Amino acid sequence: MSQEPETAAALPPLVLIVDDVDHGREICSEYLEFRGFRVATAADGQEALDKAFELLPDVILMDLSLPKIDGWEATRRLKNDDRTRAIPIVALTAHALASAHEKAMEAGCDSVVTKPCLPRDLEAEVRRQLEGRPR
């Protein structure tokens, strides 16, 4: 289970994990690293924007309720910037109401995953986003 296929020429995909909750960041990053991804983390919206423009990750996992700049606003800004427009953003939210999903999609997220979720399901979603994106 520990060996993931890795192409020799390319680095593994970089996932930016944005969550103000420590254990949220920890679970995701530990699992995705364990599964062979490169991982970067941000604890608020401003940091998420800074890291995204700096690192240009392959996928962003974006919690929506964030300090400073919330996830919806951060998403909007990333999707309105030519440098980051193409990066798939998967919204991660503990809000189960349909309205929260709609808001996320409106802001520009490519998909929404409701918390709590199994780390395994999260990985599957990340891989789906990577496949749909031409490299």
Next chain:
Amino acid sequence: MARLAQIDPSPEFRGGAGAKAKLALVESLLAEQEARPCALFVLRWLVRHAGVERGFCAVVDGDMSRLTGLTGIGVPLAALDSFTLPLDDRTHPLVVALAGAEPVAFHSSGQGLLRPFDTPLGTDSFHAVPLSRSAEHGDFSPGLLLLTSRGDGPLGEDVRWAAEMLGVRLVSLWYRRAQIDERRHKRERSWLFGIINAVTDPILLTDADGRILMANAGAEMLLTADDQKSEGRRRAVALNNMLFSAALFNAEGSEQSRKELLLVDPTDGQDLLFEVLSTPVRIRIGEAGVVSILRNVTDLRRASDEIEENYRKLRAAEVEARAERDRLDLILNSVVDPILVTDPAGNIVLMNPPAERMFTVRNRAGGGAGSSTEAERRVRANDAVFTSFVSTNIFAGASRHWRGELTLIDPETGANVPLEAISGRVSSQRGEETAVVTILHDLTDAVEKAQLYEQVKRHSEELREKVRLATAELAEQNELLRRQAFQLEQASAAKSQFLANVSHELRTPLNAIIGYTHLMLEGVSGALNASQNEKLGRVDSNARHLLSIINDLLDIARIESGKLPVQLERVAVPDLVDEVMTEVEPLIAGTSLAVARSIAPDVPELRTDRQKVKQIILNLLSNALKFTPQGSVSIVLDYHAVDEEVSVAVSDTGIGISEENQSTIFEAFGQADSSYAKRHGGTGLGLSICRRLATILGGRITLVSKLGEGSTFTLFLPRRTRK
């Protein structure tokens, strides 16, 4: 009885008469003015000079109808008087002889005689000598001489000459007589006309057919008009004739009759009323007529009509006067206020019943002597007060009306009665004061009414105040309700927000629990031993159960707060069932159950919320699979055309539900056996959610079950869900 006519025998009868004798006869005839002596002269002359023994003269009468005896010699007078022969018997020998010019001889032997007949001569042998004819007498001679000859010898020549002389003389005499008669008739006629014309009443003679034969001036004025008269007059006359004929016709009969007849005066067109007196008369032999005398009774009738009319007017006036008086009485009596009429001296001359109550003692026998006396005293007091009121004012001023207030005493009860009095003078045409009319108006009522009015007004005001207060209170209540509604709305929103927050706050730690558990179970933090693995598996299972409870609770909250939008679209239920079957395939695979599916061919497409229907069917099917240890599960689709409903029945041969639990099974956490449910991972909220969803879609879920034998849950959905 047979007297003989005078006989004068003469010695010359045999020989022919000499010229001297003839001359003497002619002279005698001319000297005589009457027919009879003339005839006698001739007969005598014939006896004396022409051999005649007996003879007589018969002459044609005035209307040429018969032959009668005139005179004779040697003939019984009675036979002579009774002799008469109708001339219309043209075959009679004497009539034939009369028509001829020559003498005819008759003999007993029958010569020239067709049948025997009587003559005053009393013999069959005689001579009939016609007198000379004349133009006036037409076919006939004026008469005949019937003669017998002496010894039946022949008659002399002079007979014909004598007969001619007599004929000429008789005709001459008759002519003169006729002239005299004519003059006399004319005179008499003019007298008669003078008389009837002097009568102003119209007089008429009419024949049997109603034609006017004679009319006097009065009648002519009414009934005749020549062409020179005016058109109106001619028409009036024609009308009168018609009316008169009709009256006459109706009066037919032999008796004298009297009747009224209305005619028109042709000169001025006025109606004229006549009394007609009609008397039948004989005009000629066998011809009847009527004499009518008209008496003008127009004026008489008019006068009688006028009298009648005057009488009628008098009667009407009398009736009117009586009605007027009755009406006045009625008015006076119907007025509830006392009305009194007093003479200038103040004495009461007339009053209506309400006034009588105040001014007379009633019911004398009723109240006993004491009270009666008391009543009389009160009446006298009233009288005094009233008289003083009237007389004071009558001398006080010149005004025709005055008004005042006075207090009388009710004679029966002794109570004071405040009254308003209005008086008016009644004056004659000459200005004399004849009476005073006073109307009294009881003020007691007015006072009471005023009090009553005040009371009503007070009550009304109280009521208005109460209404005002009630209205204010109502407004306040409304405001409160409005605020409460607003608060409720806010509370509802807050509740939803709270639920969302709770859900969010529960999910975050749950996320950590599930996440870390998985990290360890996946070996991210290194390998686990069997016991650790098993225990972490329990943590995971419970964490997931908790998550599904949270999800279901959130669903219910959303349904209840109406935040679950219904999205209507066309849904093919059979396809939906297939979809659900596919999803539960893994579940089925883990059992040994026989799962069957049956779909009726006429199930139509529904207009409903696809996601919600799917959720319900999924839930029902999952339940059936979960609670059926062995046997079968079936899903049956049907269409009920009458109710336009589609039913989805999910049946199982599972544990079933007891009757007492059937009523609570749809309530939240109403699971029949919680231990069993836990074993199968149910939250106890599924059916509760299903029922709520079915209701939202306008449908329902029913349950038929028996403990230990199985259950059938049936979802009914309308063909079209309305928002």
